[in-house]
Amino acid sequence: MQEVFITGSGSFLPGAPVGNREMESRIGLLGEHSRKLKALTLRQNGIRTRHYAIDADGNYRFTNAQMAARAVEAACDSARRDPAQLQYLACSTTQADLLVPGIASSVHGELGGTPLGGTPLEISSHQSVCGSSMMAIKSAWLNIRAGEHRVAAASGSEFSSRWFQPDFYRALDFSSMDMDEALQYEFLRWTLSDGAGALVLEDEPDPDRPCLKIDWIEQKSFADRFPTCMYAGAFGSGPEDSRPWSHYGSPGAAYERGAIILRQDFDLLEQMFPVWMGYFLEVLDKHNLSPRDIRYFLPHYSARSLGERMKTLLTRSAAMIPEERWRNHQREVGNVGSASVFLLIDRLLREEKLQRGDRILCFVPESGRCLASFMGLTVV
Structure with a gap:
Protein backbone atom coordinates (compact mmCIF):
# COMPACT_ATOMS: atom_id res chain seq x y z
CA MET A 1 0.00 0.00 0.00
CA GLN A 2 1.16 3.52 -0.83
CA GLU A 3 2.21 5.89 1.95
CA PRO A 14 -14.86 34.97 6.26
CA GLY A 15 -14.62 38.60 7.24
CA ALA A 16 -13.04 40.18 10.29
CA SER A 25 -25.99 42.21 15.00
CA ARG A 26 -25.38 39.04 12.98
CA ILE A 27 -27.78 36.45 14.44
CA GLY A 28 -30.23 38.50 16.51
CA LEU A 29 -32.19 37.52 19.64
CA LEU A 30 -34.99 34.97 19.97
CA GLY A 31 -36.72 35.88 23.21
CA GLU A 32 -36.45 37.17 26.74
CA HIS A 33 -33.98 34.42 27.70
CA SER A 34 -31.60 35.13 24.81
CA ARG A 35 -29.18 37.52 26.49
CA LYS A 36 -28.99 35.44 29.68
CA LEU A 37 -28.37 32.26 27.70
CA LYS A 38 -25.85 34.05 25.51
CA ALA A 39 -23.86 35.02 28.62
CA LEU A 40 -24.17 31.49 30.06
CA THR A 41 -23.10 29.86 26.80
CA LEU A 42 -20.12 32.16 26.30
CA ARG A 43 -18.92 31.40 29.84
CA GLN A 44 -19.11 27.69 29.03
CA ASN A 45 -17.63 27.71 25.55
CA GLY A 46 -14.88 30.28 26.23
CA ILE A 47 -15.19 31.76 22.73
CA ARG A 48 -14.15 35.40 22.35
CA THR A 49 -14.25 35.87 18.58
CA ARG A 50 -15.62 33.98 15.59
CA HIS A 51 -16.29 34.55 11.88
CA TYR A 52 -19.58 34.90 10.04
CA ALA A 53 -20.27 34.80 6.31
CA ILE A 54 -23.20 37.17 6.92
CA ASP A 55 -22.22 40.80 7.43
CA ALA A 56 -23.74 43.32 9.85
CA ASP A 57 -26.21 44.47 7.17
CA GLY A 58 -27.54 40.94 6.69
CA ASN A 59 -25.79 40.33 3.36
CA TYR A 60 -24.71 36.78 2.56
CA ARG A 61 -21.12 37.34 1.43
CA PHE A 62 -20.20 33.75 0.48
CA THR A 63 -21.74 30.36 -0.04
CA ASN A 64 -20.57 27.29 1.82
CA ALA A 65 -19.00 25.97 -1.41
CA GLN A 66 -17.19 29.24 -2.09
CA MET A 67 -15.57 29.15 1.35
CA ALA A 68 -14.50 25.52 0.81
CA ALA A 69 -13.07 26.34 -2.62
CA ARG A 70 -11.00 29.18 -1.18
CA ALA A 71 -9.62 26.89 1.50
CA VAL A 72 -8.73 24.28 -1.14
CA GLU A 73 -6.98 26.96 -3.20
CA ALA A 74 -5.01 28.03 -0.11
CA ALA A 75 -4.04 24.41 0.59
CA CYS A 76 -2.91 23.95 -3.02
CA ASP A 77 -0.85 27.12 -2.78
CA SER A 78 0.74 25.79 0.42
CA ALA A 79 1.51 22.49 -1.33
CA ARG A 80 2.86 24.33 -4.39
CA ARG A 81 0.19 22.72 -6.53
CA ASP A 82 -2.20 24.19 -9.06
CA PRO A 83 -5.81 23.12 -8.29
CA ALA A 84 -5.90 21.78 -11.85
CA GLN A 85 -3.43 19.11 -10.71
CA LEU A 86 -5.90 17.63 -8.24
CA GLN A 87 -7.15 14.17 -9.18
CA TYR A 88 -9.55 13.61 -6.29
CA LEU A 89 -11.65 15.97 -4.16
CA ALA A 90 -13.45 14.94 -0.95
CA CYS A 91 -15.62 17.58 0.71
CA SER A 92 -17.39 17.55 4.06
CA THR A 93 -20.00 19.74 5.72
CA THR A 94 -22.93 19.63 8.10
CA GLN A 95 -25.30 21.18 5.56
CA ALA A 96 -24.47 22.04 1.97
CA ASP A 97 -25.88 25.05 0.15
CA LEU A 98 -28.19 22.85 -1.93
CA LEU A 99 -30.26 19.79 -1.09
CA THR A 119 -10.07 19.98 -14.60
CA PRO A 120 -12.44 16.98 -14.46
CA LEU A 121 -11.70 14.84 -11.40
CA GLU A 122 -13.20 12.27 -9.09
CA ILE A 123 -15.22 13.65 -6.16
CA SER A 124 -16.96 12.47 -3.01
CA SER A 125 -19.34 14.32 -0.68
CA HIS A 126 -19.56 13.65 3.06
CA GLN A 127 -22.43 14.99 5.15
CA SER A 128 -22.62 14.49 8.90
CA VAL A 129 -21.61 16.94 11.62
CA CYS A 130 -18.02 17.41 12.86
CA GLY A 131 -17.07 13.82 12.03
CA SER A 132 -17.70 14.31 8.32
CA SER A 133 -14.26 15.94 8.25
CA MET A 134 -12.52 12.66 8.99
CA MET A 135 -14.77 10.83 6.54
CA ALA A 136 -13.50 13.13 3.79
CA ILE A 137 -9.87 12.86 4.85
CA LYS A 138 -10.09 9.08 5.05
CA SER A 139 -11.69 8.90 1.61
CA ALA A 140 -8.81 10.89 0.09
CA TRP A 141 -6.23 8.94 2.12
CA LEU A 142 -7.56 5.54 1.00
CA ASN A 143 -7.72 6.57 -2.65
CA ILE A 144 -4.06 7.55 -2.67
CA ARG A 145 -3.12 4.59 -0.51
CA ALA A 146 -4.74 2.23 -3.01
CA GLY A 147 -2.88 3.83 -5.91
CA GLU A 148 -6.03 5.25 -7.51
CA HIS A 149 -4.71 8.81 -7.43
CA ARG A 150 -1.51 10.66 -6.54
CA VAL A 151 -2.79 14.13 -5.56
CA ALA A 152 -6.01 14.74 -3.63
CA ALA A 153 -7.66 17.45 -1.55
CA ALA A 154 -10.07 17.15 1.36
CA SER A 155 -12.08 20.01 2.82
CA GLY A 156 -14.49 20.82 5.63
CA GLN A 165 -31.49 33.94 11.84
CA PRO A 166 -34.59 34.69 13.98
CA ASP A 167 -37.01 33.88 11.15
CA PHE A 168 -35.91 30.24 11.32
CA TYR A 169 -37.48 30.06 14.80
CA ARG A 170 -40.85 31.75 14.20
CA ALA A 171 -42.69 28.46 14.72
CA LEU A 172 -41.52 28.32 18.35
CA LEU A 192 -21.10 27.67 16.05
CA SER A 193 -19.38 29.80 13.43
CA ASP A 194 -18.54 29.91 9.72
CA GLY A 195 -15.43 29.02 7.75
CA ALA A 196 -13.54 26.33 5.87
CA GLY A 197 -10.28 24.41 5.93
CA ALA A 198 -8.58 22.02 3.54
CA LEU A 199 -5.64 19.67 3.13
CA VAL A 200 -3.68 18.44 0.12
CA LEU A 201 -2.65 14.78 0.27
CA PRO A 207 11.64 17.12 0.63
CA ASP A 208 12.17 20.82 1.40
CA ARG A 209 9.84 21.27 4.38
CA PRO A 210 7.97 19.35 7.08
CA CYS A 211 5.06 17.22 5.93
CA LEU A 212 2.71 14.96 7.86
CA LYS A 213 2.55 11.24 7.13
CA ILE A 214 -0.90 9.80 7.80
CA ASP A 215 -0.25 6.66 9.82
CA TRP A 216 -3.87 5.61 10.35
CA ILE A 217 -7.45 6.89 10.63
CA GLU A 218 -10.05 5.30 12.91
CA GLN A 219 -13.75 6.09 13.11
CA LYS A 220 -16.73 4.40 14.77
CA SER A 221 -20.40 5.26 14.96
CA PHE A 222 -22.35 4.42 18.11
CA ALA A 223 -25.71 5.39 16.62
CA ASP A 224 -27.05 1.95 17.55
CA ARG A 225 -26.89 3.07 21.20
CA PHE A 226 -28.30 6.61 20.99
CA PRO A 227 -31.14 8.58 19.40
CA THR A 228 -30.22 11.80 17.63
CA CYS A 229 -28.60 14.41 19.85
CA MET A 230 -27.68 17.33 17.58
CA TYR A 231 -29.99 17.50 14.60
CA ALA A 232 -32.16 19.49 12.21
CA GLY A 233 -34.94 18.16 10.01
CA ALA A 234 -37.23 16.72 12.70
CA PHE A 235 -39.21 18.22 15.56
CA GLY A 236 -37.70 15.87 18.12
CA SER A 237 -35.71 12.68 18.59
CA GLY A 238 -38.42 10.52 20.17
CA PRO A 239 -40.52 8.01 18.21
CA GLU A 240 -43.47 10.40 17.80
CA ASP A 241 -41.43 13.47 16.90
CA SER A 242 -38.67 12.09 14.67
CA ARG A 243 -40.64 12.21 11.41
CA PRO A 244 -38.29 13.65 8.73
CA TRP A 245 -39.04 17.15 7.47
CA SER A 246 -39.65 15.74 3.97
CA HIS A 247 -42.59 13.66 5.27
CA TYR A 248 -44.67 16.68 6.26
CA GLY A 249 -46.19 17.12 2.81
CA SER A 250 -44.38 20.39 2.12
CA PRO A 251 -41.34 22.31 3.35
CA GLY A 252 -43.73 24.95 4.67
CA ALA A 253 -45.56 22.42 6.82
CA ALA A 254 -42.26 21.17 8.25
CA TYR A 255 -41.22 24.75 9.00
CA GLU A 256 -44.50 25.52 10.78
CA ARG A 257 -44.00 22.42 12.94
CA GLY A 258 -40.49 23.59 13.91
CA ALA A 259 -38.86 20.63 12.14
CA ILE A 260 -36.19 22.70 10.34
CA ILE A 261 -34.45 24.13 13.41
CA LEU A 262 -31.01 23.02 14.61
CA ARG A 263 -31.07 21.81 18.24
CA GLN A 264 -29.06 19.77 20.75
CA ASP A 265 -30.04 17.44 23.62
CA PHE A 266 -27.61 18.10 26.48
CA ASP A 267 -28.65 15.12 28.58
CA LEU A 268 -27.73 12.81 25.69
CA LEU A 269 -24.50 14.69 25.09
CA GLU A 270 -23.37 13.99 28.65
CA GLN A 271 -24.05 10.27 28.17
CA MET A 272 -21.74 10.16 25.14
CA PHE A 273 -18.56 11.17 26.95
CA ARG A 292 3.75 10.43 26.46
CA ASP A 293 4.35 9.36 22.83
CA ILE A 294 2.11 12.17 21.53
CA ARG A 295 3.90 15.47 20.91
CA TYR A 296 0.82 17.39 19.76
CA PHE A 297 -2.81 16.60 20.57
CA LEU A 298 -5.45 18.27 18.37
CA PRO A 299 -8.85 17.68 19.99
CA HIS A 300 -12.04 19.19 18.65
CA TYR A 301 -14.69 20.01 21.24
CA SER A 302 -17.69 22.29 21.05
CA ALA A 303 -17.05 24.22 24.26
CA ARG A 304 -14.29 24.84 26.78
CA SER A 305 -16.39 23.20 29.50
CA LEU A 306 -16.62 20.02 27.42
CA GLY A 307 -12.86 20.10 26.91
CA GLU A 308 -12.47 20.21 30.70
CA ARG A 309 -14.82 17.25 31.00
CA MET A 310 -12.65 15.39 28.51
CA LYS A 311 -9.52 16.13 30.55
CA THR A 312 -11.16 14.85 33.74
CA LEU A 313 -12.15 11.54 32.16
CA LEU A 314 -8.74 11.05 30.52
CA THR A 315 -7.00 11.74 33.83
CA ARG A 316 -9.20 9.19 35.62
CA GLY A 334 -15.34 29.48 17.45
CA ASN A 335 -16.64 26.00 16.77
CA VAL A 336 -16.42 25.60 12.99
CA GLY A 337 -17.80 22.05 12.91
CA SER A 338 -16.40 19.94 10.08
CA ALA A 339 -13.79 22.61 9.30
CA SER A 340 -12.30 22.48 12.80
CA VAL A 341 -9.74 19.69 12.43
CA PHE A 342 -8.56 21.16 9.12
CA LEU A 343 -8.06 24.55 10.79
CA LEU A 344 -6.18 22.94 13.68
CA ILE A 345 -3.80 21.10 11.34
CA ASP A 346 -3.28 24.23 9.23
CA ARG A 347 -2.39 26.28 12.28
CA LEU A 348 -0.06 23.56 13.55
CA LEU A 349 1.83 23.52 10.25
CA ARG A 350 2.05 27.31 10.13
CA GLU A 351 2.95 28.10 13.72
CA GLU A 352 4.75 25.18 15.38
CA LYS A 353 8.40 24.24 14.96
CA LEU A 354 7.74 20.66 13.97
CA GLN A 355 10.55 18.14 14.29
CA ARG A 356 10.99 14.95 12.29
CA GLY A 357 9.41 12.08 14.18
CA ASP A 358 6.92 14.20 16.18
CA ARG A 359 3.69 12.24 16.62
CA ILE A 360 0.34 13.99 16.38
CA LEU A 361 -3.06 12.71 17.46
CA CYS A 362 -6.27 14.28 16.14
CA GLY A 368 -25.07 14.14 16.02
CA ARG A 369 -25.86 10.53 16.87
CA CYS A 370 -22.61 9.69 18.61
CA LEU A 371 -19.49 8.89 16.65
CA ALA A 372 -15.81 9.56 17.14
CA SER A 373 -12.79 9.80 14.85
CA PHE A 374 -9.04 9.66 15.40
CA MET A 375 -6.09 10.25 13.10
CA GLY A 376 -2.44 9.50 13.80
CA LEU A 377 0.21 11.61 12.04
CA THR A 378 4.00 11.66 12.06
CA VAL A 379 6.16 14.59 10.99
CA VAL A 380 8.55 13.69 8.16
Whole structure:
Protein backbone atom coordinates (compact mmCIF):
# COMPACT_ATOMS: atom_id res chain seq x y z
CA MET A 1 0.00 0.00 0.00
CA GLN A 2 1.16 3.52 -0.83
CA GLU A 3 2.21 5.89 1.95
CA VAL A 4 0.23 9.15 2.09
CA PHE A 5 1.41 12.60 3.18
CA ILE A 6 -0.24 15.93 3.96
CA THR A 7 1.81 18.37 1.87
CA GLY A 8 -0.32 21.49 2.16
CA SER A 9 -3.04 23.06 4.28
CA GLY A 10 -5.29 26.07 4.00
CA SER A 11 -7.95 28.02 5.89
CA PHE A 12 -10.65 30.47 4.93
CA LEU A 13 -12.38 32.43 7.68
CA PRO A 14 -14.86 34.97 6.26
CA GLY A 15 -14.62 38.60 7.24
CA ALA A 16 -13.04 40.18 10.29
CA PRO A 17 -13.32 38.44 13.66
CA VAL A 18 -16.67 39.11 15.34
CA GLY A 19 -16.48 39.81 19.08
CA ASN A 20 -19.06 38.73 21.64
CA ARG A 21 -20.70 42.16 21.74
CA GLU A 22 -21.20 42.14 17.96
CA MET A 23 -22.87 38.75 17.73
CA GLU A 24 -26.41 40.04 18.12
CA SER A 25 -25.99 42.21 15.00
CA ARG A 26 -25.38 39.04 12.98
CA ILE A 27 -27.78 36.45 14.44
CA GLY A 28 -30.23 38.50 16.51
CA LEU A 29 -32.19 37.52 19.64
CA LEU A 30 -34.99 34.97 19.97
CA GLY A 31 -36.72 35.88 23.21
CA GLU A 32 -36.45 37.17 26.74
CA HIS A 33 -33.98 34.42 27.70
CA SER A 34 -31.60 35.13 24.81
CA ARG A 35 -29.18 37.52 26.49
CA LYS A 36 -28.99 35.44 29.68
CA LEU A 37 -28.37 32.26 27.70
CA LYS A 38 -25.85 34.05 25.51
CA ALA A 39 -23.86 35.02 28.62
CA LEU A 40 -24.17 31.49 30.06
CA THR A 41 -23.10 29.86 26.80
CA LEU A 42 -20.12 32.16 26.30
CA ARG A 43 -18.92 31.40 29.84
CA GLN A 44 -19.11 27.69 29.03
CA ASN A 45 -17.63 27.71 25.55
CA GLY A 46 -14.88 30.28 26.23
CA ILE A 47 -15.19 31.76 22.73
CA ARG A 48 -14.15 35.40 22.35
CA THR A 49 -14.25 35.87 18.58
CA ARG A 50 -15.62 33.98 15.59
CA HIS A 51 -16.29 34.55 11.88
CA TYR A 52 -19.58 34.90 10.04
CA ALA A 53 -20.27 34.80 6.31
CA ILE A 54 -23.20 37.17 6.92
CA ASP A 55 -22.22 40.80 7.43
CA ALA A 56 -23.74 43.32 9.85
CA ASP A 57 -26.21 44.47 7.17
CA GLY A 58 -27.54 40.94 6.69
CA ASN A 59 -25.79 40.33 3.36
CA TYR A 60 -24.71 36.78 2.56
CA ARG A 61 -21.12 37.34 1.43
CA PHE A 62 -20.20 33.75 0.48
CA THR A 63 -21.74 30.36 -0.04
CA ASN A 64 -20.57 27.29 1.82
CA ALA A 65 -19.00 25.97 -1.41
CA GLN A 66 -17.19 29.24 -2.09
CA MET A 67 -15.57 29.15 1.35
CA ALA A 68 -14.50 25.52 0.81
CA ALA A 69 -13.07 26.34 -2.62
CA ARG A 70 -11.00 29.18 -1.18
CA ALA A 71 -9.62 26.89 1.50
CA VAL A 72 -8.73 24.28 -1.14
CA GLU A 73 -6.98 26.96 -3.20
CA ALA A 74 -5.01 28.03 -0.11
CA ALA A 75 -4.04 24.41 0.59
CA CYS A 76 -2.91 23.95 -3.02
CA ASP A 77 -0.85 27.12 -2.78
CA SER A 78 0.74 25.79 0.42
CA ALA A 79 1.51 22.49 -1.33
CA ARG A 80 2.86 24.33 -4.39
CA ARG A 81 0.19 22.72 -6.53
CA ASP A 82 -2.20 24.19 -9.06
CA PRO A 83 -5.81 23.12 -8.29
CA ALA A 84 -5.90 21.78 -11.85
CA GLN A 85 -3.43 19.11 -10.71
CA LEU A 86 -5.90 17.63 -8.24
CA GLN A 87 -7.15 14.17 -9.18
CA TYR A 88 -9.55 13.61 -6.29
CA LEU A 89 -11.65 15.97 -4.16
CA ALA A 90 -13.45 14.94 -0.95
CA CYS A 91 -15.62 17.58 0.71
CA SER A 92 -17.39 17.55 4.06
CA THR A 93 -20.00 19.74 5.72
CA THR A 94 -22.93 19.63 8.10
CA GLN A 95 -25.30 21.18 5.56
CA ALA A 96 -24.47 22.04 1.97
CA ASP A 97 -25.88 25.05 0.15
CA LEU A 98 -28.19 22.85 -1.93
CA LEU A 99 -30.26 19.79 -1.09
CA VAL A 100 -29.02 18.27 -4.35
CA PRO A 101 -26.29 17.78 -5.60
CA GLY A 102 -23.62 17.10 -2.98
CA ILE A 103 -21.17 19.64 -1.59
CA ALA A 104 -18.22 18.28 -3.60
CA SER A 105 -19.95 19.03 -6.91
CA SER A 106 -20.46 22.64 -5.84
CA VAL A 107 -16.88 23.03 -4.60
CA HIS A 108 -15.47 21.51 -7.79
CA GLY A 109 -17.60 23.92 -9.79
CA GLU A 110 -16.23 26.87 -7.81
CA LEU A 111 -12.66 25.68 -8.41
CA GLY A 112 -13.28 25.32 -12.11
CA GLY A 113 -14.61 28.85 -12.29
CA THR A 114 -11.51 30.53 -10.86
CA PRO A 115 -8.78 32.22 -12.90
CA LEU A 116 -6.59 29.27 -11.93
CA GLY A 117 -8.85 27.04 -13.98
CA GLY A 118 -9.89 23.48 -13.24
CA THR A 119 -10.07 19.98 -14.60
CA PRO A 120 -12.44 16.98 -14.46
CA LEU A 121 -11.70 14.84 -11.40
CA GLU A 122 -13.20 12.27 -9.09
CA ILE A 123 -15.22 13.65 -6.16
CA SER A 124 -16.96 12.47 -3.01
CA SER A 125 -19.34 14.32 -0.68
CA HIS A 126 -19.56 13.65 3.06
CA GLN A 127 -22.43 14.99 5.15
CA SER A 128 -22.62 14.49 8.90
CA VAL A 129 -21.61 16.94 11.62
CA CYS A 130 -18.02 17.41 12.86
CA GLY A 131 -17.07 13.82 12.03
CA SER A 132 -17.70 14.31 8.32
CA SER A 133 -14.26 15.94 8.25
CA MET A 134 -12.52 12.66 8.99
CA MET A 135 -14.77 10.83 6.54
CA ALA A 136 -13.50 13.13 3.79
CA ILE A 137 -9.87 12.86 4.85
CA LYS A 138 -10.09 9.08 5.05
CA SER A 139 -11.69 8.90 1.61
CA ALA A 140 -8.81 10.89 0.09
CA TRP A 141 -6.23 8.94 2.12
CA LEU A 142 -7.56 5.54 1.00
CA ASN A 143 -7.72 6.57 -2.65
CA ILE A 144 -4.06 7.55 -2.67
CA ARG A 145 -3.12 4.59 -0.51
CA ALA A 146 -4.74 2.23 -3.01
CA GLY A 147 -2.88 3.83 -5.91
CA GLU A 148 -6.03 5.25 -7.51
CA HIS A 149 -4.71 8.81 -7.43
CA ARG A 150 -1.51 10.66 -6.54
CA VAL A 151 -2.79 14.13 -5.56
CA ALA A 152 -6.01 14.74 -3.63
CA ALA A 153 -7.66 17.45 -1.55
CA ALA A 154 -10.07 17.15 1.36
CA SER A 155 -12.08 20.01 2.82
CA GLY A 156 -14.49 20.82 5.63
CA SER A 157 -16.74 23.88 5.51
CA GLU A 158 -19.62 25.36 7.48
CA PHE A 159 -22.14 28.18 7.08
CA SER A 160 -23.85 27.82 10.45
CA SER A 161 -24.92 31.43 10.93
CA ARG A 162 -27.61 31.19 8.26
CA TRP A 163 -29.42 28.63 10.48
CA PHE A 164 -29.50 31.09 13.36
CA GLN A 165 -31.49 33.94 11.84
CA PRO A 166 -34.59 34.69 13.98
CA ASP A 167 -37.01 33.88 11.15
CA PHE A 168 -35.91 30.24 11.32
CA TYR A 169 -37.48 30.06 14.80
CA ARG A 170 -40.85 31.75 14.20
CA ALA A 171 -42.69 28.46 14.72
CA LEU A 172 -41.52 28.32 18.35
CA ASP A 173 -42.92 30.30 21.26
CA PHE A 174 -39.86 31.21 23.29
CA SER A 175 -41.95 33.23 25.75
CA SER A 176 -43.43 30.00 27.11
CA MET A 177 -40.09 28.18 27.46
CA ASP A 178 -38.02 27.88 30.58
CA MET A 179 -34.25 28.41 30.44
CA ASP A 180 -33.41 24.70 30.09
CA GLU A 181 -35.74 24.21 27.15
CA ALA A 182 -34.54 27.35 25.39
CA LEU A 183 -30.90 26.33 25.88
CA GLN A 184 -31.22 23.45 23.39
CA TYR A 185 -31.65 26.11 20.70
CA GLU A 186 -29.60 28.99 22.09
CA PHE A 187 -26.38 27.11 22.93
CA LEU A 188 -25.62 26.29 19.30
CA ARG A 189 -26.45 29.85 18.17
CA TRP A 190 -23.78 31.34 20.43
CA THR A 191 -21.20 28.60 19.75
CA LEU A 192 -21.10 27.67 16.05
CA SER A 193 -19.38 29.80 13.43
CA ASP A 194 -18.54 29.91 9.72
CA GLY A 195 -15.43 29.02 7.75
CA ALA A 196 -13.54 26.33 5.87
CA GLY A 197 -10.28 24.41 5.93
CA ALA A 198 -8.58 22.02 3.54
CA LEU A 199 -5.64 19.67 3.13
CA VAL A 200 -3.68 18.44 0.12
CA LEU A 201 -2.65 14.78 0.27
CA GLU A 202 0.03 13.21 -1.96
CA ASP A 203 1.91 9.96 -2.39
CA GLU A 204 5.26 11.66 -1.73
CA PRO A 205 6.32 14.27 0.83
CA ASP A 206 7.90 17.60 -0.06
CA PRO A 207 11.64 17.12 0.63
CA ASP A 208 12.17 20.82 1.40
CA ARG A 209 9.84 21.27 4.38
CA PRO A 210 7.97 19.35 7.08
CA CYS A 211 5.06 17.22 5.93
CA LEU A 212 2.71 14.96 7.86
CA LYS A 213 2.55 11.24 7.13
CA ILE A 214 -0.90 9.80 7.80
CA ASP A 215 -0.25 6.66 9.82
CA TRP A 216 -3.87 5.61 10.35
CA ILE A 217 -7.45 6.89 10.63
CA GLU A 218 -10.05 5.30 12.91
CA GLN A 219 -13.75 6.09 13.11
CA LYS A 220 -16.73 4.40 14.77
CA SER A 221 -20.40 5.26 14.96
CA PHE A 222 -22.35 4.42 18.11
CA ALA A 223 -25.71 5.39 16.62
CA ASP A 224 -27.05 1.95 17.55
CA ARG A 225 -26.89 3.07 21.20
CA PHE A 226 -28.30 6.61 20.99
CA PRO A 227 -31.14 8.58 19.40
CA THR A 228 -30.22 11.80 17.63
CA CYS A 229 -28.60 14.41 19.85
CA MET A 230 -27.68 17.33 17.58
CA TYR A 231 -29.99 17.50 14.60
CA ALA A 232 -32.16 19.49 12.21
CA GLY A 233 -34.94 18.16 10.01
CA ALA A 234 -37.23 16.72 12.70
CA PHE A 235 -39.21 18.22 15.56
CA GLY A 236 -37.70 15.87 18.12
CA SER A 237 -35.71 12.68 18.59
CA GLY A 238 -38.42 10.52 20.17
CA PRO A 239 -40.52 8.01 18.21
CA GLU A 240 -43.47 10.40 17.80
CA ASP A 241 -41.43 13.47 16.90
CA SER A 242 -38.67 12.09 14.67
CA ARG A 243 -40.64 12.21 11.41
CA PRO A 244 -38.29 13.65 8.73
CA TRP A 245 -39.04 17.15 7.47
CA SER A 246 -39.65 15.74 3.97
CA HIS A 247 -42.59 13.66 5.27
CA TYR A 248 -44.67 16.68 6.26
CA GLY A 249 -46.19 17.12 2.81
CA SER A 250 -44.38 20.39 2.12
CA PRO A 251 -41.34 22.31 3.35
CA GLY A 252 -43.73 24.95 4.67
CA ALA A 253 -45.56 22.42 6.82
CA ALA A 254 -42.26 21.17 8.25
CA TYR A 255 -41.22 24.75 9.00
CA GLU A 256 -44.50 25.52 10.78
CA ARG A 257 -44.00 22.42 12.94
CA GLY A 258 -40.49 23.59 13.91
CA ALA A 259 -38.86 20.63 12.14
CA ILE A 260 -36.19 22.70 10.34
CA ILE A 261 -34.45 24.13 13.41
CA LEU A 262 -31.01 23.02 14.61
CA ARG A 263 -31.07 21.81 18.24
CA GLN A 264 -29.06 19.77 20.75
CA ASP A 265 -30.04 17.44 23.62
CA PHE A 266 -27.61 18.10 26.48
CA ASP A 267 -28.65 15.12 28.58
CA LEU A 268 -27.73 12.81 25.69
CA LEU A 269 -24.50 14.69 25.09
CA GLU A 270 -23.37 13.99 28.65
CA GLN A 271 -24.05 10.27 28.17
CA MET A 272 -21.74 10.16 25.14
CA PHE A 273 -18.56 11.17 26.95
CA PRO A 274 -17.86 7.76 28.55
CA VAL A 275 -18.42 6.12 25.15
CA TRP A 276 -15.97 8.47 23.44
CA MET A 277 -13.38 7.98 26.17
CA GLY A 278 -13.76 4.20 26.00
CA TYR A 279 -13.09 4.34 22.27
CA PHE A 280 -10.13 6.65 22.94
CA LEU A 281 -8.55 3.97 25.14
CA GLU A 282 -9.31 1.31 22.53
CA VAL A 283 -7.51 3.32 19.84
CA LEU A 284 -4.46 3.89 22.06
CA ASP A 285 -4.25 0.15 22.77
CA LYS A 286 -4.74 -0.83 19.12
CA HIS A 287 -1.88 1.40 17.96
CA ASN A 288 0.30 0.77 21.01
CA LEU A 289 0.32 4.45 21.89
CA SER A 290 1.15 5.93 25.27
CA PRO A 291 0.06 9.51 26.09
CA ARG A 292 3.75 10.43 26.46
CA ASP A 293 4.35 9.36 22.83
CA ILE A 294 2.11 12.17 21.53
CA ARG A 295 3.90 15.47 20.91
CA TYR A 296 0.82 17.39 19.76
CA PHE A 297 -2.81 16.60 20.57
CA LEU A 298 -5.45 18.27 18.37
CA PRO A 299 -8.85 17.68 19.99
CA HIS A 300 -12.04 19.19 18.65
CA TYR A 301 -14.69 20.01 21.24
CA SER A 302 -17.69 22.29 21.05
CA ALA A 303 -17.05 24.22 24.26
CA ARG A 304 -14.29 24.84 26.78
CA SER A 305 -16.39 23.20 29.50
CA LEU A 306 -16.62 20.02 27.42
CA GLY A 307 -12.86 20.10 26.91
CA GLU A 308 -12.47 20.21 30.70
CA ARG A 309 -14.82 17.25 31.00
CA MET A 310 -12.65 15.39 28.51
CA LYS A 311 -9.52 16.13 30.55
CA THR A 312 -11.16 14.85 33.74
CA LEU A 313 -12.15 11.54 32.16
CA LEU A 314 -8.74 11.05 30.52
CA THR A 315 -7.00 11.74 33.83
CA ARG A 316 -9.20 9.19 35.62
CA SER A 317 -8.35 6.66 32.90
CA ALA A 318 -4.58 7.31 33.19
CA ALA A 319 -4.66 8.37 29.53
CA MET A 320 -4.26 12.12 29.95
CA ILE A 321 -1.93 13.68 27.40
CA PRO A 322 0.05 16.47 29.11
CA GLU A 323 -2.00 19.63 28.80
CA GLU A 324 0.87 21.67 27.36
CA ARG A 325 0.69 19.40 24.29
CA TRP A 326 -2.96 20.24 23.56
CA ARG A 327 -3.64 22.62 20.69
CA ASN A 328 -7.07 24.20 20.26
CA HIS A 329 -7.95 27.68 19.02
CA GLN A 330 -11.70 27.65 19.45
CA ARG A 331 -11.42 30.80 21.60
CA GLU A 332 -10.36 32.77 18.50
CA VAL A 333 -12.37 31.10 15.71
CA GLY A 334 -15.34 29.48 17.45
CA ASN A 335 -16.64 26.00 16.77
CA VAL A 336 -16.42 25.60 12.99
CA GLY A 337 -17.80 22.05 12.91
CA SER A 338 -16.40 19.94 10.08
CA ALA A 339 -13.79 22.61 9.30
CA SER A 340 -12.30 22.48 12.80
CA VAL A 341 -9.74 19.69 12.43
CA PHE A 342 -8.56 21.16 9.12
CA LEU A 343 -8.06 24.55 10.79
CA LEU A 344 -6.18 22.94 13.68
CA ILE A 345 -3.80 21.10 11.34
CA ASP A 346 -3.28 24.23 9.23
CA ARG A 347 -2.39 26.28 12.28
CA LEU A 348 -0.06 23.56 13.55
CA LEU A 349 1.83 23.52 10.25
CA ARG A 350 2.05 27.31 10.13
CA GLU A 351 2.95 28.10 13.72
CA GLU A 352 4.75 25.18 15.38
CA LYS A 353 8.40 24.24 14.96
CA LEU A 354 7.74 20.66 13.97
CA GLN A 355 10.55 18.14 14.29
CA ARG A 356 10.99 14.95 12.29
CA GLY A 357 9.41 12.08 14.18
CA ASP A 358 6.92 14.20 16.18
CA ARG A 359 3.69 12.24 16.62
CA ILE A 360 0.34 13.99 16.38
CA LEU A 361 -3.06 12.71 17.46
CA CYS A 362 -6.27 14.28 16.14
CA PHE A 363 -9.57 13.58 17.91
CA VAL A 364 -13.00 14.54 16.56
CA PRO A 365 -16.06 13.46 18.58
CA GLU A 366 -19.49 14.10 17.09
CA SER A 367 -22.72 14.39 19.03
CA GLY A 368 -25.07 14.14 16.02
CA ARG A 369 -25.86 10.53 16.87
CA CYS A 370 -22.61 9.69 18.61
CA LEU A 371 -19.49 8.89 16.65
CA ALA A 372 -15.81 9.56 17.14
CA SER A 373 -12.79 9.80 14.85
CA PHE A 374 -9.04 9.66 15.40
CA MET A 375 -6.09 10.25 13.10
CA GLY A 376 -2.44 9.50 13.80
CA LEU A 377 0.21 11.61 12.04
CA THR A 378 4.00 11.66 12.06
CA VAL A 379 6.16 14.59 10.99
CA VAL A 380 8.55 13.69 8.16
